[in-house]
Amino acid sequence: MWSLQSQLFVLCISVSCVAGAAGLILLFGYEGRHINVSCSYAHGYESYEKYLCKGDCGNSDVLIMTPETKKNKYSIHDDKMTRVFTATISDLLLMDAGKYWCGVSRDGTDIYTEVKLEVKPDSCCDNVIQIQSYEEGSVSIRCPYESENRNNRKYLCKGTQPSMCLQRALSTSDSKANTRFTLTDDKLARMFTVTVTALTLKDSGSYLCGVHTNTGLDVFSAVELEVKEWCCVKSKHVSGIVGNPVTLQCPYPAQHVDNRKFVCKGDERNNCTNVVTIASRFTLQDDISLHSFLVTVAQLEAGDAGTYWCGSDSRWGAGNYTNIHLSVVSLSNTIVAITAAANSTLLKGAALPLILTAATALLVLIVALVIVYKCKGAEVFTDRNKPEAEEVMQAADIYGNQEVAMFSKRKISQQQRACGHYDDVDSDQPDYENFTKTEEIYCNESFHEATKR
Template sequence: MNLALFFFGLAFAIIQNVESDEIVCPKQVIGKVDGSVTITCLYSVVPKANRHVRKYLCLQGTRLGRCGSTVTSTSGFIHPNYVDRVSLEDDREGTIVMIISNLRKTDGGTYICGMNNDMNSLKAVFIVAITEDSTIPNEAQLLYGQVHGKVNFHCEFEDQYAEQRKYLCKIEKNGYKKIIDSSGAIDPLYLGRIILEVDEQRLSSFTVRMIQLKKEDSGIFLCGVGNCGTDGDNTEFDLRINEDTDIPQESRSLSTKINGSISAQCKYNPQKNYTLKFWCKWKDSACDPLIRSDGYVKYDFEGKLVLLDDPVNGTLHVLMNQITKKHEGWYWCVMTDGKQDQISTVQIIISEGNNQGLAGGKTMIVNKGETVQIPCYYPCRYKSYRKYWCKWNNLNCKEITSNVDDNENGMSVSCGTHQLVLTIESISLKDNGWYWCGVQKSGRYEETIAVQVIVEEPSGHAPNSEDRIPVDSRSNVNFVNPPSSSENKQNSLLPVLLSICAAILVASAVFFIIRLKRRNNTDLVSVGSYRTNISMTDLDNVVGKENPAVSDMQETDISGSKDGVKMKKKGSQEDIDYSCFLIHQNGSPNEENTV
């Protein structure tokens, strides 16, 4: 009989289905005679007036959805039949908790939880069933979320289930639909917005976090261990979604190219005091923080990622550049106060082709004290945008002023044709780091690129105590590796040999000038290792003689007569060059010194 009453009440509640989009209660609660029931109802706080209006509990009358008699309310009223047996608490944060104790069979029936008054009210209808059975069927836990909001399914089971698979599935008309499990399987409709976290202290317990809620997410869920709907154990949840939200949202998918950048905006309620904001990369079982507002930056993302917070407008800007293929995937933007948090998702997609936006170098290595100019090239479409340079750090990217007259740190910005040039005068070691060039339009940050500047000491600088060569205490001579004896001989002989060769070359040149001058001729002369046509007249002019060349004079071979036997000239240029080669060959063989 009691079981029949239970099913009747459940069916009656489903038929009634009179509930508001802004206040929800469980459809059915069951209690035992002399026991108690707790009814938790949830309401939207988007209209702020909802926090302060009267809340009440009443028995439904003869008209559906209308009160017959009030049981209790936040104004302090309690019906005589419920004195000392009923309570109603409103935390003004969206939760109403009602408790009826010392239950009687006559307490069973249809109740209404509402706000304001019966004539002008937001209401939810539910059934209270009273049974004398020793066991009561598990009731579905009520979860209430807003569109774009989040909910947590807390699932706790006995230790015997620690090693079994954990899951969350949804009950649909055609059976069970698996949403996520601990093996990593995820329904495609929930990619990027759900994770399953196992409690490390107690492996039989876990939490499923679902974010970016949609209206179609509402329904009955089973959180369990083993296999959904067959073996193991489970807990039932009734998820309701309210369409009203105070969280404005934008596009969730951002596309960029290899080596490109993204700019994401995460909106939040500026009235809420979030103590920590961070950006993390989503995985099936966790979301790995990459950067936090407290200054933490994951090593691989130093110089690549920054958070720019605008608490007045409730906007967190996430700028990331130097993107590679491994950065593709889902990211979460999280705001939390330690108890409550707000999460939104962003998907980064890598598209094909080359980046056609901002361009510039990736790394610059410069000497201390130099004046450095770092160019940033931009396409014509950015001409009307605001361009800027900033210096990156763990907490922000501090903009560098474009006002040259107010230049206290030696930095200035000038703009040429399609380029923005950052000039750093007399660069110092403190200027080491990442510099970002970016564009901004209507207050929104857009594309960025990063250049790493590495400042080094000049090569001729005086050594510091750390790199100074050790000195022998007995002398002022630095301990260095002395050259070998052969190197000493070679180094001392080389200047002498070069001097001898130079003297021979000069004497040879004078000899040829005097000899050729007598013949009043023009010849092909070797000077060093280069051969060229040099006029004897030019050579005469060099020594101050006036002896113009005769145009019809026959050219004579200085190596001998045409008909006679060719004799090698003792003072020929070839002999001189060959002698110099032999000298060098004995001293220091070097291909550059051979002829």
């Protein structure tokens, strides 16, 4: 019987017969998703078989038939109360697009409803609008649409899949799904706008503007939103030594050249304390040519360590600030820490050579600095007397007999008297005493010249 019905159906199609057809159903689906084909039937056919077929609807074209419920990727359900049976096609492919028929089996010619299915890729779009903003701020996403969709539902979702957009809508024209997302529709300009407030870095990503249509295949436009981290023109790490000065450099936009510059300290920019005050150790100097200002901290203290914010816009506009992390080091504490580390690892021995090397290098540096500082005052004096000292040393090496030594000693006594030193020379003192001491006795250039002669 089914074969005869099929033959009659094919014959009916070939001659454009419409007596058994009950309208046309247009459906649109997305690749990878599913589509429901719902077909109604008249009273009295509740107990009849229902089926879904494709193309010419021959025996091999029947996809599923009641009383089956599932076959491959097709399923069917007959709701006899509403007299509607629904066939579902899962995992849609582009090749699934085409002509289908909802059929009700009966004696003679079956009852058919034509179904036309269009399958689209589940992605969007060829053109993507790029938008940038900063965290804690706001952004407006503008979505144009065609005039025929002026009264249709509008919505915004996050992602790139049109098939799931409406279900995941963040805001729609007929409801508020999220308090941070507000949708307004300007029908005259044919554009709806979604404003997003209190932006976070997680808001970055792809969005779809959707306009619902009666066909079931909504119209979309794509937006890519990038939310940048609040702060800064630049983030810096600066270190200094207790007791020494340190300078913090803060660049600013060229258009802020006439703005008031400031620097404050605190973990959060909204709760920081101004540090440049009258009679403070912090001074601010603006360098217009470099579009930056310098903050100098005199005589660093351990308590100066922390987070600083410097800028040129009192409204805290994002992107106009420099965030500086200042660390303060004490040399004495560093030496103590190195010594403690050496003691704690003494038994282990593995890290001791490295620690001792570091400690030695630091101590040598400190000693060298002290020596250089002390020698600065005696540098001129030493250089001035160096020739005479060397000459006396040479004389002591050449004249090795006692008479020459005594003569030299008498010369020294004469120098002492000339310089106002009247202490008696100890006769028991060896006559060939180290003559480098004469460098401490010579007191004027005239005497030096006399000695040379």
